[in-house]
Amino acid sequence: MALTRNVYQILEDIVGPENISEEPVILDSYAFLWLAETVTDSKFFTRPEAVVMPGSTEEVQAIVRACNRYGVKYKALSTGWGPWNAPGDEGVVQVDLRKMNRILEIDEKNMYAVVEPYVIFSQLQVEAMKRGLTCHIIGAGANTSPLASCTSMSGMGLSGISMSYNARNPLAVEWILPTGDILRLGSLGCGAGWFCGDGPGLSLRGIMRGTHGAMGGLGIFTKCAVKLYPWPGPRQMHFEGVSPGHVAAIPQNFRCYVLSFPSWDSFADAAYKIGEAEIGYVMGKQIAAGIVPLMAARSPTEYAQIRESGMADEIMQEFRYALQLILGAHSLREIEYQERALQEILAETGGWIPSPTQDPERQKTTFRMMIKVDGNSAIFRLSGSFGTSFGAETSCDAAMVHARLGEEIKKKYIEKGVIADDGAEWAWGAEMNEHGRFAHIEELFMYDPADPESAKGAAEFIEETSLLTAKQAPGLAIWELARGGLGPKAHDIYGPACSNYHVWQRRIKKAFDPNFSADATFYIEPEE
Amino acid sequence: MALLDYRNDMQRCSRCSLCKWPPLAQIKSWRFSNVCPSMVWGNFHAYSAGGKLIAALSLLDGRIDYSDKFLEIVYQCQMGGACDVSCKVTRDLEPLEVMLELRAKCVEDGQLLPAHMVMIESLRNDDNPMGKLKAERGKWAEGLDVKDITREKADVLYFAGCRYSFDQDLWGIARGAVTLLKKAGVDVGISGKEEACCGGRAYEMGYRGELTKYAEHNIETWNTAGVRTVVTSCSDCYGTFKYHYPKVGKTMNFEVLHITEYLDRLIKEGKLKPTRKVPLQVTYHDPCHLGRLSEAYIPWEGVERKVLGQIVIQDPPKEFRRGTNGIYEPPRDVLKSIPGLELVEMERIKEYAWCCGAGGGVKEAYPDFALWTAKERIEEAEATGAEALVTACPWCERNFRDALEQDGEKMKLYNIVELLLEAL
Known part of the structure; x- marks a missing residue:
């Protein structure tokens, strides 16, 4: 047409x-x-x-x-x-929205930046760091848009422990409603600037994006004030090396760890305790056990050789329940306190710091990856693509339930040969947001998009795990991922298990978009 | 390899847009955070490397056909390879190879640009793509006391390349390079009017046969002449010798050096001693073909296999060119050896440097785009506070000169050779 x-x-x-x-x-x-x-x-x-x-x-x-x-x-x-x-x-x-790519303002005192849609996190972060600030960066990577994740789409990331996720980080917003009217949300609406996302009157942030965002189904966002956070590091980070081996010097007031635990339970206990102690700056289960051998290999071929030789089995087991943690402090005394607190948590939970990760060069690489969030697309490298499914925003304990269920389903697909054998592990994310208030988890898997059988298997995996989320696991499912596997009726499957949210979501869509102009395929179809 | 051989690469592109930016950790400001001139100029995603992979896949699958817009997307690109470096920070894909294959397919299918056809016509008639007579090729060296290797033996061949041979504004650089080599006691010769194009620019424009022809001719000529080293001041030629020539399968009995590598070596051996002060703050522009595109050819013949379910491996293992081993330090070391000269760096350097704008047939086919690209780099150079922009490639220098002249900019422009001559 x-x-x-x-x-x-x-x-x-x-x-x-x-x-x-x-x-x-x-x-x-x-x-x-x-x-x-x-x-x-x-x-x-x-x-x-x-x-x-x-x-x-x-x-x-x-x-x-x-x-x-x-x-x-x-x-x-x-x-x-x-x-x-x-x-x-x-x-x-x-x-x-590519041409709308400016950082319009950085308010250092009030710690926010006003951005247009095509600004990416890397750009915002370097400009914020020049002012002693930084921004929360989503797990997808720093090549994505802060405005998009604040207004329209998910927003989870490793810095969530200290900077929350991006449903919390938008302040005032300029929003072209589906009908074409402009809504200036929050303080902007009463001419008071960008500092607040709520009011006057009732807050509309919940309608604007809720937990996961409308993904374009409720109009277009043209400007957004994004909350910034203290950055106790240098105004410009220094990197050594040439591509692809850039490493970041770790400032004296930072520490970078990989922490391993004997089980999901002790992993969760430690995550809670780190959150409660408020010592984490960036934390998450970013490097899966199945990926660890790649750090010792120069190519997927070498990776496969290491895996097939059995040399990696022990290492993978050691990293099976591992998370990465960066401590950041405003003084040397504070970082020493944080270190002591962490040691106590490790002693209480049976955790340890795997010796290979204590190599200073590896720590520099991990530090770069976790602060700059620039290496996540490496998970496309081994099989050509990855998929993500079966996740939730939930308590850390519930996230571990997801992780266990995910392992069982994944084993079936590995046995079929349609997804990569990553040891049937990889509950990625497992981030503790807001110092432990809730966790985020996704079950990642690797497949080959150039192989129709693998792609078909990937689709089936997404569907099966998504259905399991609706039937068994607690917590809010990650809709935008499940939609792919379950099709337009995804919300009708999940809704009854989650306070019939889908009924409300449809009403919102109808009220805000009477002509159904904004393509809502990944938000919600207006009719049941 | 043919375009079809890269179909899996096309399908495995995730459209992440990393090809549009420098490696993310290396972004230092909003202002200079782009790395792909084509994308910034064209704006639609199709202009990015990822977009060109998609275009190639669509073409192969018969979803689309050639059109003027298709050709503009394919050819409005300097083929500088920064996208390739950024992609390969995390991926094992070959976006630049796909783009080269796509151009080759366009040429095979008769989808040609008139501006490129003029260059190729000139190449076929006069062994240069610049529309100049072959007989005029050696003029740049007139009066220079240097051996002619077509008549006498020399250890080192100085290869001027087409731009230095025919761009009279730049003759002084080529003459200066020979002068420096002679000062260091190097037994150097030139080919004069018998020199022929390297074939690299034609290859980048999709004309494969031209590269093979010139590679075979040049390798044979230099082997026969018995030269031990071929030195060039042209980065394009250098990149061609290092990466494309080995592909034709002829043994090269000589070492290839860029003039900055050789000068750096001569300085470190004490054969050249820069002693005179050159009080100047400069910033250095890494030419694409001396930097990321100068990495040596790594032959690989193998197959793709699946192990551990869906993990894709190359058998035997394939080593990817990621921009890691370009010539980055020698030019900087030469500059640092000059007393009184201070080098300050731009934000986008080495393997993620912004292109000068001249490459890939862009200067000839899309001159406005070429000049805009150069001006973007000049602005970056000016932001360092440096008084002068220094480079080591005649194509960069020509394009920067044109851009500076068009805008009446005051920034000085030097070749490394000029500064070193001043310091001796």
């Missing part, structure tokens, strides 16, 4: 001819997305009818109004990493 010439012309008049395209070569680069093959049997979702690239709030608003007027759906994206960025069906205009 191509756009009519009239609608195309109207959109072109809004953004200018250089900022709109319906060339197939351009459209396909938006239809192609990670995980697409687990949903569509191909690397491509449906092509958008056109891509428009607005450069301002006014242009975004005009596009949205035009779409409402002419009955065209739209779907916005920022960096565009993930299937939820794709048009759900034919007849959708893709709104690429």
Whole structure:
């Protein structure tokens, strides 16, 4: 269903001819997305009818109004990493926000930054660090958009222990509602600047994104104030080496650890205690046991040799219940206190620091990866892609239930040969947010997107684990991931187990988007 | 390899956009946080390396066909390879190879750019892509007391390359390089008008046959001449000799050095002694072909296998070029050896340096884009506070000169050779 010439012309008049395209070569680069093959049997979702690239709030608003007027759906994206960025069906205009890429303000005193959609975490972090501040970076990596994760999509990351997750980090927001009206949320709405995301009156942040975000299903966000946090490190981090071996010097007031535990239970106990002691700066189970041998290998081939020789079995076992922790303090005395506290926690929980991780060079690499969040896409390296499924925001103890269940399901798929054998372990994340208030977990798996059998197996794995989340495991499922496996009815499967949230979500969609203009494929279909 | 051989790479791209940025840990400011000129110029995702992989996959799968926009996306790119380095920080994919194969396929299918056809015509007629007569090739060295290796033997061949041979503004650099070698007592010769193009630019534009022709010719000529070392001041030629020439399978009985490597060696051996002060604060631009694209060719013939279920391995193991082993320190060491000269670094350096804008046939086909790219680099250089921008490649120098001239910028521009000559 191509756009009519009239609608195309109207959109072109809004953004200018250089900022709109319906060339197939351009459209396909938006239809192609990670995980697409687990949903569509191909690397491509449906092509958008056109891509428009607005450069301002006014242009975004005009596009949205035009779409409402002419009955065209739209779907916005920022960096565009993930299937939820794709048009759900034919007849959708893709709104690429790439040209809106400025950091508009960094308020050092009030510790926030105002960003546009295409600013990425790496950019924001380096500018914040120059002022003794930093930002929470999501687990996907620093190549993604703070605005997107604050307003529209998940937001979990390793710094959640001290900086929470990105449902907590948006302050005032500029929001183009699905109808094209502009809503200035929080203090911005009463002309008081960007410092607060709530009021006047009732807060709308819950409607704006709830736990996981509407992923474009409730309009387009054009500006967002993002909360910043103290950075007790240097104003500019110093790196040594050349690609891909950059390592970061660890400042005196930081420590970088890998901590291992004898079981999921002691792992969870330690996570709680670290949270309660409020000593963690960045923490999570980022490096899976199945990945550890890669750190000693120069290639997947060497990795496989090490694994197949059995040399890695002991190492993998040692890292099976491991987490990575960075301590950061504002004084040497404080870091010494934190170290002592950690030693006590290890003694109480039976944890230890694996000797290979005490190598200073490895610590520098881990430190870089955890502060800069620049190495996570390495998990694509071994098999060509990874998938994530079966997760929750929940208590740490409940997260461990997820982890155990995940291992059992994963074993079946490993035996079938459709996903990589990572030792049937890899409950990634296991992050403790807000100093232990809740944890985040995802069950990761590796598959090959170039192999149809593997892609099919990946889709089945996502579906099976997603259904299990609805039936057995406590906590809120990660909707945007389950949607791929379960299709449009995902919410109807989960909803009854979670306070019938899906009923409310549909009402919100209908109330805010009476013309159903904002493509809600990964949010919620308006009708049951 | 052919485009089809990289189909798995295309399918394994995750569209993460890491190819648009320097390695993330190396981003130092918002302002200079891009690494792909093509993407910043074109904006739509298709202009990125990832986007070109998708375009290639779509083409192979018959989802799309050639169009003017398709060709613009393919050719509006300097092929500088920064995207490749950024991708390979975490991945074992070959985006740059895919882009090269895609251009080769375009040429095979007759999808040509008129500006490139002019270059190729000139290459076929006069052994250079610059529209100049072959007979004029040796003019840059007139009056220079240097051996002609077509008539007498020399240990070292100085290879000027097409840009130095025909761009009269730059003749002084090539002459200076020979002068420095002679000062150090090197037994050096040149090929004069018998010199022929390296073939590298043609290869990057998709014309594979030209590279093979010139590689075979040059290797044979130099082997026959008995030269022990081939030295060039052109980074493009250097990258071609190091990476593309070994692919043709002919034994190269000579060592290849960039002039900065050789000068660095001569300084460290005490054969050149920079003693005169050059009081100047400079910043150094890493040419793509001297840096990340100069890594030696690593032959690999093997197959992809699956182990441990779905883990993909190359059998035998394949070593990837990740920009790690480019020529980064020798030019810096030469600069540091000059008394009074202070080197300050730009934000994007070494393997993640921003391109000058001239490569890949862009300067000829899309001159505005080439100049914009250069201006972006000049702005970065100016941000360091340095008085001068220094480089070690004639293509970079030409493009920077044009950009500075167009904007009336005051920043000085030097080649390393000029500064070293001043210091002796």
